[in-house]
Amino acid sequence: MTINTHQPFRLFHAPQKWEANLSSPRPVKRGGNLLMHCVVLLSLSLTACAEQSVKYDQSGGKSAANAQTSRSAAGNSADVSKRGTVGRYHAQGITGDFAGYASLQQFVDRMVQKHGFEREYLLGVFSQAHRKNWTLDYLAKSDLTLKGKPSVGGWTRYREKFLDERHIAAGVEFANRHREVLKRASQKYGVPEEYILGILAVETTFGSYVGKDRVIDALTTLGFDYARRGDYFRGELENFLLMVRKEGIDPAKPVGSFAGAMGLGQFMPSSFLQWAVDFNGDGRRDLWDAEDAIGSVANYFAQHGWQAGQPVTTPLQTKGVVTLETGIETQYSLAALQQAGLHPTRPCASQGPLRLLLLRHANHDQYLIGHPNFYTITRYNHSAYYAMAVHELAQAIKHRL
Numbered sequence: 001m002t003i004n005t006h007q008p009f010r011l012f013h014a015p016q017k018w019e020a021n022l023s024s025p026r027p028v029k030r031g032g033n034l035l036m037h038c039v040v041l042l043s044l045s046l047t048a049c050a051e052q053s054v055k056y057d058q059s060g061g062k063s064a065a066n067a068q069t070s071r072s073a074a075g076n077s078a079d080v081s082k083r084g085t086v087g088r089y090h091a092q093g094i095t096g097d098f099a100g101y102a103s104l105q106q107f108v109d110r111m112v113q114k115h116g117f118e119r120e121y122l123l124g125v126f127s128q129a130h131r132k133n134w135t136l137d138y139l140a141k142s143d144l145t146l147k148g149k150p151s152v153g154g155w156t157r158y159r160e161k162f163l164d165e166r167h168i169a170a171g172v173e174f175a176n177r178h179r180e181v182l183k184r185a186s187q188k189y190g191v192p193e194e195y196i197l198g199i200l201a202v203e204t205t206f207g208s209y210v211g212k213d214r215v216i217d218a219l220t221t222l223g224f225d226y227a228r229r230g231d232y233f234r235g236e237l238e239n240f241l242l243m244v245r246k247e248g249i250d251p252a253k254p255v256g257s258f259a260g261a262m263g264l265g266q267f268m269p270s271s272f273l274q275w276a277v278d279f280n281g282d283g284r285r286d287l288w289d290a291e292d293a294i295g296s297v298a299n300y301f302a303q304h305g306w307q308a309g310q311p312v313t314t315p316l317q318t319k320g321v322v323t324l325e326t327g328i329e330t331q332y333s334l335a336a337l338q339q340a341g342l343h344p345t346r347p348c349a350s351q352g353p354l355r356l357l358l359l360r361h362a363n364h365d366q367y368l369i370g371h372p373n374f375y376t377i378t379r380y381n382h383s384a385y386y387a388m389a390v391h392e393l394a395q396a397i398k399h400r401l
């Protein structure tokens with residue numbers, strides 16, 4: 001969903017069976033993707049995803065060990081308090097990295113008053129949270145370099161991080177393995193299978209890397225030490241605590257992106273609460289389960305205005321210098337584009353406003369119409385390049401199926 005990626009990660013706790021696969025080195029290239037995602041996400045507006053990490057086996061599902069521990073984590077009644085929270089956390093005050101944070105204390109007060117959490121439980125949770133200094137250092141640098149217009153060759157550089165054999169082949173393999181689930185999701189939500197695949201490809205390469213940072217660490221750090229987006233991340237921290245209580249998960253266990261995004265589709269907690277679905281019918285919404293992730297991405301698109309059977313982009317031919325503003329926030333009629341010397345290369349029609357997209361290749365600029373369905377993809381991550389990468393990967397994978 002919106003912030004996409006991340007980068008260095010560090011382990012704050014002893015590995016649990018169902019948590020991140022710490023033994024697997026993260027692909028260097030994927031690291032770059034994640035990083036870029038994060039930047040985009042943060043610079044725009046996080047919606048649902050970022051990164052997270054849990055181990056997946058080759059079949060795309062949680063490994064047997066993961067699944068087993070996950071169930072026990074959720075079902076150990078000895079660790080479940082009368083308020084429904086999981087984990088034996090208890091403290092009279094916040095100790096550790098966040099000791100002395102008055103704003104965090106106030107946050108705890110609000111969670112107690114607004115949602116009925118037990119105060120000592122939350123104080124215990126935050127006493128074991130870790131401050132992610134590298135995240136803050138990284139974001140501080142990113143904030144300085146994010147401004148400005150798209151640079152020449154920017155699309156070429158972005159595209160080559162995703163439109164490669166690794167992503168496409170993984171998509172084909174994932175599609176073959178989950179053919180029936182993809183078909184069912186497509187039919188139920190009216191979203192083509194290839195766009196579900198495109199999202200999962202760009203976000204985590206189908207679960208091959210879902211992040212390694214504990215969500216509680218990521219969101220507490222960003223919520224209380226990252227001034228520029230603190231409000232947003234405190235909201236996500238609130239949603240995260242509601243999420244783990246509702247799902248019966250120990251708040252110290254989920255891992256994800258440096259920004260707190262979780263699972264194959266990199267849902268932020270707010271997106272989980274609103275749009276995640278239990279698509280395998282086991283009674284739980286599990287962002288790390290391939291079947292639930294497929295259904296959740298499809299539902300996300302459906303709830304954000306996907307129009308079945310409608311186009312996504314249409315290339316434009318240009319006559320003369322293009323003076324119209326470009327980007328996903330623009331809105332034009334077809335007549336207005338044509339009047340400005342921009343002509344579709346094939347007949348196109350869709351309902352709703354059209355966006356004028358500019359892709360800056362190394363040697364030329366390319367203009368396209370972004371139809372309402374393209375805009376829907378940007379609701380996952382507010383970036384034209386992101387949505388274009390999803391679109392092109394969707395087509396590339398579909399072509400190979």
Ligand SMILES: [Ca+2]
Binds near residue numbers: 278280283292
């Ligand atoms: Ca489920």
